[in-house]
Amino acid sequence: MYSDVHRRPIAERIDWLFDLARRHGETYRSPEAWLARERYLAEHPTAIAVLKCMDGRINIPVATNTPTGILMPFRNLGGMFDLGWPHLGEVLAHHVQRMVAAGRRVLFLITYHFSRGDPQRGCAGFGFDTEAAISHMREVRAQVEHIFGAGHATVYPLVCGFETDEDALILHGENGARLDLSTLSPWDRTTLEPRLTVLLPDMPERMRADLLPLLLGNLDHIAEVRGQAARNERQLDIEHREWMICLGRGFDFLHTPNLALIIGPYSPNLADPIRKAAAIIAANMAAGRIPDDGFLLLASVPYDEIGVDRARAELKSRFLSGFAAQVIGEEFPELAGRMAVRTAVLDWRSRTLESIGC
Secondary structure, X not given: OHHHHHHOOHHHHHHHHHHHHHHHHHHHHOHHHHHHHHHHHHHOOOEEEEEEEOOOOOOHHHHHOOOOOOEEEEEEHHHOOOOOOHHHHHHHHHHHHHHHHOOOOEEEEEEEEEOOOOHHHOOHHHOOOHHHHHHHHHHHHHHHHHHHOOOOOOEEEEEEEEEOOOOEEEEEOHHHOEEEHHHOOHHHHHHHHHHHHHHOOOOOHXXXXXXXXXXXXHHHHHHHHHHHHHOOOOHHHOOOOOOEEEEEOOOOOOOOOOOEEEEOOOOOXXXXXXXXXXXXXXXXXXXXXXXXXXXXXXXXXXXXXXXXXXXXXXXXXXXXXXXXXXXXXXXXXXXXXXXXXXXXXXXXXXXXXXXXXX
């Protein structure tokens, strides 16, 4: 069971993880799941990408009750992004061009996170300074507008907060206006659509209609979280308990919170988020939140086609795992002695995680 996986020996945790990936792939490839995704996308054609922190608690599909495979994630330390980074800019531009070529608009959720109960459970990447995080996300929003246009007819960048105690979304509109879903009651569900119209008047109507299911799902999820808190079942999910560092892309199967610190391969200074992630793992061990017998470093790179594309993904994944292992070995030699390294590629079409050795 997921509830006790944090306490298992590291070898059992790794076996559990790859079994989770296998089961996720099987579910993703099932006829029912494929039809559900096709139906959802037919009803809600807007492509939604999420820029978010590597923190394992930030799981937007779970928090919005959205089917797996609908939201496209991009992760980095603190949700810190710069669209001037060569690789990131190319990946985002390619994603937008591919979606637009298919006749779809693109909504970017540019997220920061914080905790109302304890600032120290907030974003370590910004030194627990929520206002600094919001300021950065507004800069990212301006960069998206610089590349894709400020008219928002096709690409819309939306700054969103994520309150990790209740997994609640906060939407930021113009002139400081906000919509905090944690302040709404179940009886406010029917008011969400007009609230969105007031908050985001320049968002295309079709895009607002496609954003609405995420917000309704978040209201349901908040109610579930509050029920867990009332039963004293929530505390462990709002503290850091990550026991793996995931580097690369293709970690959709990690749909449970507080398992992994996920680092996208975007920043030119990739060593910095790796060091910070390793420090969090070490702190988790020192505090007894996870066993100190080991942690997992997992590199994964997706590919679309067999042959050249897969071979290139293999080389990239091997580079990422080797680079991260070297950084951790140099900066955290004691922690490195408890590091298990796995290298993989992901068949993006089938979501099959394929181990290619250490």
